[in-house]
Every structure is written in structure tokens, then in C-alpha cells.
Amino acid sequence: MEQVYAQALFKMVEGGMEPKKAVTAVRERLIAEGREGLMSRIARAFSHIAQREMQKSGLVLTLAREKDSHAAHKEAKKFLDEMGASAKDLTTRIDETQTGGWRLEGREHLIDASYKKYLLSLYARATNS
Amino acid sequence: MDSTTVEKILKEIEKFAPAAESEHVGRVTAVGDGVVAIDGLSKAVLSEIVMFEEGKGKKLADAMSAEAELYGLILNLEEDGVRATILGDTARVSEGMTVKSTGKILSVPSSEELLGRVVNALGEPQDGKGPFKKTTLMPVERQAAGVIYRKGVSVPLATGTKAIDAMIPIGRGQRELIIGDRGTGKTTVAIDAIINQKYEPEETRPICIYVAIGQKESKTARIAQQLREQGAMDYTIIVDAPASAPAALQYLAPFSGVAIGEYFMDKGKDVLIVYDDLSKQATAYRQLSLLLRRPPGREAYPGDVFYLHSRLLERACRLSEEKGGGSITALPIIETQEGDVSGYIPTNVISITDGQMFLVTDLFNKGIRPAIDVGISVSRVGSAAQTKAMKAVAGGIKLELAQFRELEAFMQFASDLDKATADRIESGRRMVEVLKQKNGAPIPLERQVAALYAASHAFFLDVPVGKVTEVEGLLMDFLDGQYAKTLAAIRKSGQLSEDDKKELNKAMEEFRLAHSEMFSQ
Numbered sequence: 001m002e003q004v005y006a007q008a009l010f011k012m013v014e015g016g017m018e019p020k021k022a023v024t025a026v027r028e029r030l031i032a033e034g035r036e037g038l039m040s041r042i043a044r045a046f047s048h049i050a051q052r053e054m055q056k057s058g059l060v061l062t063l064a065r066e067k068d069s070h071a072a073h074k075e076a077k078k079f080l081d082e083m084g085a086s087a088k089d090l091t092t093r094i095d096e097t098q099t100g101g102w103r104l105e106g107r108e109h110l111i112d113a114s115y116k117k118y119l120l121s122l123y124a125r126a127t128n129s
Numbered sequence: 130m131d132s133t134t135v136e137k138i139l140k141e142i143e144k145f146a147p148a149a150e151s152e153h154v155g156r157v158t159a160v161g162d163g164v165v166a167i168d169g170l171s172k173a174v175l176s177e178i179v180m181f182e183e184g185k186g187k188k189l190a191d192a193m194s195a196e197a198e199l200y201g202l203i204l205n206l207e208e209d210g211v212r213a214t215i216l217g218d219t220a221r222v223s224e225g226m227t228v229k230s231t232g233k234i235l236s237v238p239s240s241e242e243l244l245g246r247v248v249n250a251l252g253e254p255q256d257g258k259g260p261f262k263k264t265t266l267m268p269v270e271r272q273a274a275g276v277i278y279r280k281g282v283s284v285p286l287a288t289g290t291k292a293i294d295a296m297i298p299i300g301r302g303q304r305e306l307i308i309g310d311r312g313t314g315k316t317t318v319a320i321d322a323i324i325n326q327k328y329e330p331e332e333t334r335p336i337c338i339y340v341a342i343g344q345k346e347s348k349t350a351r352i353a354q355q356l357r358e359q360g361a362m363d364y365t366i367i368v369d370a371p372a373s374a375p376a377a378l379q380y381l382a383p384f385s386g387v388a389i390g391e392y393f394m395d396k397g398k399d400v401l402i403v404y405d406d407l408s409k410q411a412t413a414y415r416q417l418s419l420l421l422r423r424p425p426g427r428e429a430y431p432g433d434v435f436y437l438h439s440r441l442l443e444r445a446c447r448l449s450e451e452k453g454g455g456s457i458t459a460l461p462i463i464e465t466q467e468g469d470v471s472g473y474i475p476t477n478v479i480s481i482t483d484g485q486m487f488l489v490t491d492l493f494n495k496g497i498r499p500a501i502d503v504g505i506s507v508s509r510v511g512s513a514a515q516t517k518a519m520k521a522v523a524g525g526i527k528l529e530l531a532q533f534r535e536l537e538a539f540m541q542f543a544s545d546l547d548k549a550t551a552d553r554i555e556s557g558r559r560m561v562e563v564l565k566q567k568n569g570a571p572i573p574l575e576r577q578v579a580a581l582y583a584a585s586h587a588f589f590l591d592v593p594v595g596k597v598t599e600v601e602g603l604l605m606d607f608l609d610g611q612y613a614k615t616l617a618a619i620r621k622s623g624q625l626s627e628d629d630k631k632e633l634n635k636a637m638e639e640f641r642l643a644h645s646e647m648f649s650q
Contacts (some may be wrong), residue, residue: 052168052209055156079151097188105154108169110227113149116189123193 002038006032010053020065059083059106061102064098064114072102079104079111153230155179155210160222161613163375164420165201168210176234176270179213180225196221201228202235202377205421212421214377237385238264241393244336247353247367250378250385255369267388269381273443280449282483284513286335286401286458289325289571290318290562292501295523295581296530297486300514301335301399302447306371306478308470309488313500315462317568318488319403320352322460324361325571326401331348335399335458337365340386343372343379343409355569372409376420379413387444392455397453402445406462407438411474418447428473435477442481465611484508491498498565503530516574516623522581526560529559533557559589562597575616578625579633588637591648600647604640612636 005026012022030036060082063072071085073087080086085107102114136322154167168181181199195248199221201262205212215222237252238261247256254260280641282300299305299322307315315513326485330432340357341349349369366389382402390400404410411434418431438461445459463475467488470479479485486506493500516522535552540546546554563584566572572580580601583589608616615632619625641648 040130058170074193082151094335095186097186097192099189105227108153108155108171110154110229112152113147116192118185118186119189120192120283 001035002041002045005038005042006049009046009076010049024062042106055106057089057107058091059085059089059104060093062093062095062098062105062114063104064094064096064100066094068102071080075113076102076104079109083107083109131558135297145305153232155228155230157181157222157224157226157460158210160215160219160224162420162634163215163377164213164217164417165213165222165228166210167213169229170203170211170230173203173206174204174234175203178231178235179203180229180231180650181215181222182229185227200231204417205423214417214421215375216381217375218463218590219375228385232469235269235381236266237265237269237388239267240264243366243389245362245366247349247369248385248389250368250370250374250382252389253383257482259384265392267392268383269388270440271388271391271444273440274446274448274452278449278452280454282447282510282514284399284447284456285511285516285519286399287325287328287574288318288322289328289577290321290499291566291572291577291580292499292503293318293322293486294515294519294545294574294577295564296503296527297484297501297506297508298511298515299458299484299508300458300511300520301458302445303484303508303510303514304442304445304459304461304482305511306461306463306485307480308465308475308485309490309500310465310468310490313488313489313490313493314498315464316348316352316405317493318486318499318501319405319460319462320355321569321571323365323401323403324359325354325567325573326364327361328571328573329358333399334364336390336393337361338368338386338390338395338400338402339365340368340370340383340402340404342370342382342404344369344405346371346373349401356475376413376416380410380417383407383410383441387441387457387459391444392600394448394455394457395453397455399455400457402457402459404441404459406464407478408462408464408474409440411437417485430473432502434474435481438474438478439481442478453478460540483510496565497561500570503527504534518578518619518623518625518629519574519581521625522578522585524580525585529553529557529560533560549605555594556587556590558594559597560584562594562603565598574623575619575622576608578619579608580605582625582630582633583637586634586637588641593649596647600642600644603644603647607633607640607643608636611639 010020013019030038040100061072061076063069098114098116101113103114104111153172155167157165159166159170181234183195183199196279200216201213202216203211203213240263242261245255249255265383282302285300286299286300286301288294306316309315326334326337353367356365368382368386370379390402393400414437415430417427423431443461445457447456448454461478463478465475484507487502488500489502492502532553537551540554583604589597612632615629619629
């Protein structure tokens with residue numbers, strides 16, 4: 001139940017309504033329906049939805065080493081343009097297990113140009129043949 | 130490996146710039162009981178295969194030592210994500226895991242290499258005989274052949290069971306339900322039908338597929354062993370989704386089986402497929418549906434449980450000559466509870482199939498095996514496919530048995546019976562004995578015809594009821610030895626000519642003279 005209210009609240013705010021107004025509208029509705037007790041659960045569900053939406057729109061560039069940053073940004077630019085994003089939207093992370101290369105993930109896209117992926121596919125080909 | 134070589138390899142790797150391609154992905158938000166909720170994958174389609182990325186964050190060596198890739202099957206498309214079932218070990222999936230879209234609909238490998246093998250619901254070998262070399266991928270979900278591509282059922286499929294071939298004949302392309310309580314011999318009837326195909330000429334012999342759904346591994350192993358010993362495994366494929374397999378695989382197994390069958394049907398071959406059993410598949414589908422939060426309906430089954438079975442069984446058909454003339458004959462099995470055939474799943478499957486054979490506990494306990502209740506068993510299209518020889522001898526058996534059952538009930542209250550009634554009862558008793566058959570011993574057509582011809586010509590009337598089976602066996606041995614040509618002629622022509630009848634009459638007379646002590650009554 002709280003999911004539905006949280007979803008409605010999120011859509012109201014996303015649609016341009018002031019957060020304070022939106023919360024008041026939802027609260028009034030809950031009072032009218034005798035469901036005021038749901039408010040705290042709606043808040044939790046709302047934060048989950050917001051977090052999920054942020055993850056959906058966020059982009060993560062993962063590198064194996066700090067020094068690869070410049071080259072990776074340059075190579076990833078083409079894909080960022082395709083996604084309608086810019087370098088400002090990027091969060092950079094370091095993952096040494098990648099061995100080398102870079103990996104861009106977010107907005108339902110994954111561009112994996114890491115050495116690890118290449119080596120794993122090489123290993124799979126070598127062991128399966 | 131010396132240090133310079135290692136250096137060189139490392140330099141090669143340093144220089145390497147892998148081609149980057151964009152993949153469509155989602156993220157696991159919840160996982161449990163074989164079902165995952167995935168955020169994203171907004172372009173995914175129903176029944177699409179997705180791949181779980183297990184290597185992320187793991188060291189290269191650990192990622193390399195991981196098991197084979199883990200896949201999932203999308204079953205629900207929702208507003209903000211999808212729900213999929215895991216086609217493997219649920220413990221390997223964790224929250225936050227990246228899930229890649231493959232753009233492929235679930236398919237299973239199929240080829241002649243699968244003959245004699247045991248595979249799982251994904252077509253992966255389970256018998257330790259190694260991988261398949263060359264296969265064709267067949268879609269697990271495929272639209273059944275349309276009306277204009279179909280042909281009527283007209284070619285018989287001999288099951289080797291006298292009671293079936295005589296009274297409930299099955300044709301190639303038919304769907305005949307085997308229904309009954311547990312322990313009434315449903316699987317035996319189906320397995321005997323598979324074994325009996327060894328008597329068919331190789332060029333027209335159907336490829337047999339046995340789909341074990343939710344069965345004990347020991348039972349499936351026993352069946353595989355039995356088929357191997359009887360030489361039936363050469364033309365048989367076993368698709369195994371045991372009780373220990375995830376519900377998703379039990380739900381998929383029949384579809385995988387028919388997809389493998391379609392490979393052979395498309396090549397113009399005949400296929401016999403046994404689904405053992407669809408009650409367990411329905412239960413697995415109910416489990417999946419409830420976990421996928423689909424609204425439950427009657428007996429908590431989802432609303433589309435009828436469609437689950439209808440779309441599966443519609444794929445069994447006989448194709449027209451333009452389409453190669455192949456066929457799939459389906460023998461689905463349904464287990465009833467306490468003989469209740471009015472349950473949800475039994476009535477669904479009864480209405481979908483072209484007939485059903487009921488196996489009854491009472492008959493089984495009386496020693497009448499196969500325990501088929503011929504009074505309520507029917508074959509709606511099979512009579513068009515029955516051989517003329519069988520039609521000639523089996524015509525009145527069903528009526529005779531029905532009358533016998535009625536009189537048998539009446540006999541319990543009446544002590545004085547007129548001669549006609551007593552004769553009918555005696556004849557009925559002997560007919561019941563003739564229709565009895567050992568399991569794992571299907572009988573070729575010509576021997577069935579000979580036995581039923583003898584029974585319908587009062588040959589056993591002077592034989593004590595308890596000795597009918599023995600006399601029948603001796604008569605068959607006698608015919609095999611002395612009248613092999615007549616039997617061969619019946620088999621070849623599929624007809625019972627006047628000459629054949631004369632020969633059989635002669636044989637029966639000779640046998641009676643030679644074994645007069647057995648006709649003492």
C-alpha cells in the first residue's frame with residue numbers, strides 16, 4: 001500500500017509540485033482515508049524510490065588505476081554523447097580487479113572495455129575449445 | 130615460462146584496447162526462492178534470456194574459477210523493472226548484481242546427437258557422456274502449426290499394449306492423456322509404448338522423448354536403464370527435470386522436450402513424446418506464479434494455467450506433406466487424487482487432449498494390468514488410424530467388456546443365471562485375462578491380432594480362467610514356430626485376409642489337438 005502512495009508522491013514532485021505541497025496533499029488524503037499511520041512507511045518507500053531513480057540516472061565510470069582516467073574519459077565520451085550525458089554526470093570509481101581499461105555503467109547501459117572482460121572471454125574461449 | 134615471455138605478454142595486454150560495445154543492462158533489487166526482481170531492462174521482452182554478471186568486483190582468478198555462466202528467464206514485465214526466474218543455483222545471485230540482456234529467446238540445442246542421451250530442461254547433458262558437437266537451437270516457446278499446415282491423423286502408433294491398440298487406438302499426431310491415481314501404472318503404459326517402437330521399421334520408427342517432471346532421480350535412472358536394456362534408448366531422448374530441480378526448470382522441461390521434438394518433426398520424422406507428469410508441471414508453475422506475484426485463481430493456480438497446457442499440447446500435430454509430413458504424438462500423464470477426475474488440472478487437460486485412458490486403482494489391485502477402465506477411456510481420433518487387421522478383431526471387444534462389467538455387478542445379487550448370461554460372463558472373464566499384459570513387454574501388432582482373434586472366436590472358452598494367460602503364451606509360441614509366415618503377412622499388410630483367418634483357424638485347431646489337456650473345462 002505504502003508503495004503506491006510513495007510512487008504517487010514521487011510523481012507529484014517530479015511533475016513540478018513543491019515538495020511541501022505534495023507531502024501536505026498526501027497527508028490530507030491519508031487523514032481522509034483514515035490511514036495516517038502509513039506516513040512513516042511511505043517515507044521509507046519514497047526514499048527507496050528516490051534512491052533507485054538516482055541510480056537509474058547516474059553513471060559510474062570504473063577504472064583499474066587512477067592514471068587511466070584521462071584516456072578512459074576520452075574514450076567514454078562517445079558513449080556519453082549517445083546517452084545524452086556529459087562528464088559532469090559521471091562518478092568515477094577505482095576497481096583494481098579490472099586489471100586495466102574502463103567500464104561505464106548506468107542508465108540501463110553497460111560499456112565494458114576492461115581487460116578483465118577480455119581476459120575472461122579469452123579464457124572461456126580457450127577452455128571451451 | 131621465463132620472465133621475458135611474461136613481460137612480453139604483460140606488454141601485449143598493456144597495449145591492448147578492447148572494442149567497447151554498449152550492452153542493455155539492469156540491476157538485481159531483490160532475490161529469493163528462485164525469482165529475482167530486476168530494475169531497468171526496459172527494452173527486454175517476455176521469455177528473453179538474461180545473464181547474471183558474477184565476475185564484477187571479483188579477482189580475475191576467482192572470476193575464472195566460477196562455474197558456467199548463470200542465466201535467467203524473464204517472466205514478468207512490470208512498470209519499473211522485470212521479474213525473472215533463475216535457471217540455476219539461486220545462491221549465486223546477489224542484490225545489486227548487474228544483469229545483461231541477451232536479446233535471445235530461450236532455446237535448447239537439438240540434433241541426432243541427443244538420441245540415447247539424458248539432458249536437463251536447458252538441453253545440457255546430464256549423463257556424463259560429454260557435450261554435443263553440432264546442434265541446432267530450437268526455441269522453447271514456438272507457435273503451434275496452423276490449420277493449413279496440418280493433416281488429419283491417419284497413421285497408427287502402436288503402443289504394444291493390447292487393451293490400448295484394440296480399444297483406444299492412438300494415431301501419429303494425436304494427444305492421448307494417461308490419467309490415474311499414483312501407482313496405477315501410468316508411466317509403465319507410456320514406457321511400454323516407447324519400447325514397442327523397436328518393432329517398427331527404422332525408417333518409420335518414431336523418435337521417442339521422455340520428459341520426467343518432478344520425478345525422483347532414482348525412478349528416471351531406472352527408466353533409462355530399462356530403455357537401455359530393451360534397446361530402446363537408441364531412438365530415445367530423456368529430458369529430466371527432477372524433483373530437486375528449481376521450479377523454473379520443471380515448468381520449462383515439457384517445452385524443452387517438445388522443442389527438441391520439433392527439430393525432428395521439421396525434418397519429416399515422427400516423434401512420440403511422453404510428459405510425466407503435467408500435474409507436477411502445473412504445481413511448479415503455480416509456485417513460480419505465486420512468487421512472481423501473479424494473482425492466484427482456482428486452487429491457487431494462475432489464470433493462465435489452461436493456456437500453459439493448451440499451448441504445449443497444441444504443438445503435437447501431424448504436418449501436411451508440404452511441411453514434410455512429420456508428426457508429434459503426445460502422451461501427457463496426469464496424476465489424480467483418490468480417483469477424482471473433476472479436479473482443475475485433470476479437467477483442463479482432458480478437454481485439451483484427443484482422448485484419455487483412465488487407469489483405476491481397483492482394477493490394478495485386482496491384478497488387471499494395465500488397469501485401464503475401458504468403459505470411460507476414449508480415443509477421439511485414433512480409430513481413423515487403426516490398422517484394418519486390428520479393426521477386424523477388436524470391433525466388439527469394448528461392447529463385450531462393457532456388458533461383462535454390468536453383468537458382473539448384477540451377478541453379485543443373483544445366484545441363478547440363464548445360460549446366455551452365464552456364457553457372456555465366462556467369455557468376458559476370459560477376455561479380461563487375454564487383455565492382461567506384463568509390464569515392460571509390449572506385444573507386436575500381429576501377435577495382438579492373433580490373440581484377439583482367438584479370444585473373439587471362443588478359443589479360450591474351454592480353458593479355465595486362471596490358465597488363459599498361460600495358454601495364450603503357448604499359442605503365441607506355437608504361432609511363432611509354425612505359422613511365422615502368417616504373422617509376417619499380417620504385419621506387412623496390416624490386414625487380416627480370408628487366407629490369414631483360415632490359417633489362424635487351422636493353427637488354433639492344431640494347437641487345441643496338441644494341448645487337449647488344457648481345454649478340459
